[in-house]
Amino acid sequence: MSKEFVVIGLGRFGGSIVRELNALDMDVMAIDADEARVNEFSDIATHAVIADTTDEAVMKSLGIRNFDHVIVAIGENIQASTLTTLILKELGVKKVTAKAQNDYHAKILNKIGADTVVHPERDMGRRIAHNVASASVLDYLELSDEYSIVEIKAGERLAGSSILELDVRANFGINIIAVKRGKDIIVAPDPNENIEYNDILIVIGHDNDLNRFEKKLVNE
Template sequence: MKRDYAVIGLGRFGGSICKELSAEGRQVLAIDSDEDRINEFKNIASHAVMADSTDEATLNELGIKNIDHVIVAIGDNIQASILTTVVLTDLDIKKITVKAQNDYHEKILNRIGAHQVVHPERDMGKRIAHNIISNNILDYLEVSDDHSIVEVKAGGKMRGHSLANLDVRANYGCNIVAIKRDKDINVSPAAEEVLREEDILIVIGADKDISRFEKHLVID
C-alpha cells in the first residue's frame, strides 16, 4: 500500500505529527518499539506497527522504500536516532526529517544524510519567548539559522501610517510581505497602504533586523 509518510517514534512530538498528518487525510505508517504506543495509534494512523527501526531488514519488510517522507521522531535514544537515519539514508528515502536533541546530534545527522533536522523544544522556546516579550507578537517561525518570519499586530507606532512612511525595509532591513485584515490577506501590499489597529503583519528578515523592528515599532 502506497503511503505518503512514515513516523518513527510516537512520543509527544512524533505522536503529534502522526495525528495531524492523519487528520489531514494523509496515509501514515506509524512505527515504535513500544507496544502501548502502537495500540494508541492503531486507529489513528493508516498502519501502526511495533518494530526496531535500526534494523534495515525490518524496515524493508514494512515497505519503507515506498514512502516519500520519513520523520524520525525518536525521543531520548540518540544512538537509535542516528542508526535509524543511517539505515534510511542507505535505502535512499526521498526525504528524511529527524528530531535532534542538541546541536552535536544535529551535526551528526547532517553529516550522515538527514535532509532536514528540527529542534522542536528549542524552536518552541524561541516562539514562546517572542510572545512573552510583547502581546503584539502572535507567532514566530525560524526559516534558517539567522532568518525568520514573524506575525505581529500593528503596534501603536505603526497605526495610521503608510508603509511608505514607515519604510520598514530601509529603516530595519526586513520586509512586510502581507497584511491580514479581517478575513482578507493582502500579499505584497502597496506602499501607500495605511495600517489600521486590527491589522496583522507578516514580516520576514534576518533575526537581528526583526529584533530591531520589534523593539522600535512593535512593542508598545
Template sequence: MKKEFVVIGLGRFGGSICKALAEQGMEVLAIDNNEDRVNEYAMIASHAVVGDTTDEMVLKSLGIRNFDHVIVAIGDNIQSSILTTLMLKELGVNNITVKAQNDYHEKVLRKIGADHVVHPERDMGRRIANNIVSNNVLDYLELSEEHSIVEIVASQKMDGNSIIDLDIRAKYGINIVAIKRGQDIIVSPQANEIIRTGDILIVIGADTDINRFERRIVE
C-alpha cells in the same frame, strides 16, 4: 494523490505528527518498538506496526523506500535515531526529517544525510519566549540562526501610514510579506497599502532588524 508518510517513534512529538497527518487524510505508517504505543495509534494511522528500525531487514520488509517522506521522531535514544537515519539513507529514502535532541545530535544527522533536522522543544521554547517578551509579537518562526518570520500587531503609532510612508525596507531592512486584517489576508502588499491599528504584519528579516523595528515603530 495522497502522499504516504512513515512516522518512526510514537512519543509526544511523533504521535502528534501521526495524528495531524492522519487528520489531513494522508496515508501514515506508524512504527514503534513499544507495543502499547503502537496499539494506541492503530486506529489513527493507516497502519501501525511494532518494529526495530535499526534492523535493516525490518525496514526492507516494510517497503520503506516506497514512501514519500519518513519522519524519525525517536526521542529517547540518540543511537537508535542515528542508526535508523543511516539505514533509511542507505535504503534510498528520498525525504527524511529527524528530531534532534541537541546540537551534537544534529551535526551527526546532517553528516549522514538527514534532509531536515528539527528541534521541537528548543524551537517552541524560543517561540514562547518571544511571545512573552513582547506584547506585540503573536508568533515567531526561526528560518536560521539569524533570520525569522514574525507576526507583529500594528500599534496606534502606525495607524494611517502607508508602507512607503514608514519606509520600512530602507530603514529597517525587513519586508512585510503579508498583512492579516480581520478575516482578510493581503499577500505581498503594495507600497501604498495603509496600515491600521490592530493589523497583523507578517515580516521577514534579520532578528536584529526585526527587534529594532519593533522597538522604534511598534511600541
C-alpha cells in the same frame, strides 16, 4: 496521488504527527519499539508496527524504501535516532525528516543525509519567548538559524503611517510581505497602503533586524 508516510517514534511529537496525518486522510505507517505505544495507534494509523528501526534487515522487510517520506521522531535515544536516519538514507528513502535533540545531534543528522532536521522543543521555546516578551508579537516562525517570519500587531506607533513612510527595508533591513486586516489579507501590499491600528503585519527578516524593529516601532 496520495503520499505515503512513515512515522518512527510514537511519543508526544511523533504521535501528534500521526494523528494529524490521519486527519488529513494520508496513509501513514506508525512504528515504535514499544508495544503499548503501537497498540495506542493501531486504530489511528493505516498500519502500526512494533519494530527495531536500527536493524537494517527489519527496515528492508517493512519495504521502507517505497514510502514517500519518513519522519524520525525518536525521543531521547540519540544513537537510535542517528542510526535509523542513516539506514533510511542508505536504503534510498526519498525524503527523511528527523527530530534533533540538540545542536550537536542536528549537525550529525545533517551530515548523514537527513533532508530536513527539526528542533520542536527549541522552536516552540523561541516562539513562546517572543510571544511573552512583547504583547504585539502574535506569532513567530523560524526559517533558519538567523531568519524568521513574525506576525506583529500594529499599535499607535505604526498606525497612520504608510509602508513607504516607514521604509522598513531601508531602516531595518526587513520586509512587510502581507497585512491582515480583519478577515482580509493583503499580500504584497502597496507601499502607499496606510497601516491601521490593530492591523497584523507579516514581516520577514534577519532576527537581529526584526528585534530592532520590535524595540523601536512596535513595543509600546
